[in-house]
Each structure stands twice: as C-alpha cells, then as structure tokens.
Amino acid sequence: MNCENIEYLKNGNSRQKQAYCILSEKGILSKLKIFDPILVETIPIDIDIENSDLDIICCFADKQCFIKQ
Incomplete structure (x- = not known):
C-alpha cells in the first residue's frame, strides 16, 4: 500500500x-497537492467502524497560505 x-x-x-x-x-x-496530503485513518487499512471518517494530514510552512487554500 x-x-x-x-x-x-x-x-x-x-x-x-x-x-x-x-x-x-x-x-x-489534488487541491491539497502542494501540502503533500496523505490519507491516514482506519478505512484504508480496513479496521474502520460505522462512524469512521476520512483524515488527511498535510505539511505546510505558511499557515496563512494553507488556510487560504
């Protein structure tokens, strides 16, 4: 994976x-591409429960740029 x-x-x-x-x-x-997004949560690894959501982590140096995006 x-x-x-x-x-x-x-x-x-x-x-x-x-x-x-x-x-x-x-x-x-795609919209978050400049922030190196990675999907990190239970659904991709098949251990999710009924109310699991999708979590995406990103990396940024400029907080305001990230917020505007």
Missing part, C-alpha cells in the same frame, strides 16, 4: 471504494 496514492482503494471493500469515489470526485487530494 502506498499511502501517497489512493488508487488501491478502487479495488478495496465497499467503504474503501466509497472513500476513493468521494476523494476523487471532489478532487480533494
């Missing part, structure tokens, strides 16, 4: 496929 590429979610379980569709359709990771 490459945490920097969510393509593997397309072939996962139903929640993983749903996560892939949401992230892809909304272009979320």
